[in-house]
Amino acid sequence: MPIRYKCRHCETEIGQLPLDSIDEHFLQKNDITVDEQELYIEHGASGDYTVQCICEECQSSLQKFPNYYALKKWIQ
Template structure:
């Protein structure tokens, strides 16, 4: 099983955890609302988990252009 963190905007793989057992509270998942979990966490049939997050480059871009927050995708 792998937990793959991917940028929701550019698709860049931010990081990957390859463990059979993971304490999700250590990853902060217990702090997410039900809506955030549904939006951010996807479970694949092979057991992998994909997390939609934001990479540093896209976070910087959003900081410089706050109007981009209104868009689902700002990278064309």
Template sequence: MSIIYNCRHCGHTIGKLEQKVIDASSLGFDQLSKSEKEEMIHYDSNGDIQINTICENCEQALGQHPNYHELDFFIQ
């Protein structure tokens, strides 16, 4: 089973963890609300977990251009 972190804006794979046993609290999943979990965490049929987050480049772009927060997608 893998935990794969992807940027929700540009689709870049940020990182991948290979784990046989996962402790959700050590990854901070227990700190998320139910709606945040539904938005960010997706389970693949092969057992992998896909986590939608933001990469450093997109975070920097959002910081430099706050109006991008209004857009559903700011990367074309």
């Protein structure tokens, strides 16, 4: 059951980590709020996690076109 990292804009899978290689204490100790966890971390039915983040290509586009930040999903 891995932790997957996926771009929230283009949905490209950025990478994954095996869940068994992560210390459980590390998973509980984080600096994000409950609202942010609900927004950016999805818990799958099989026990895996998907973290919504941003890939380098989308980050580059956001830097060039900062008005895209106002849109929840700007790639259709």
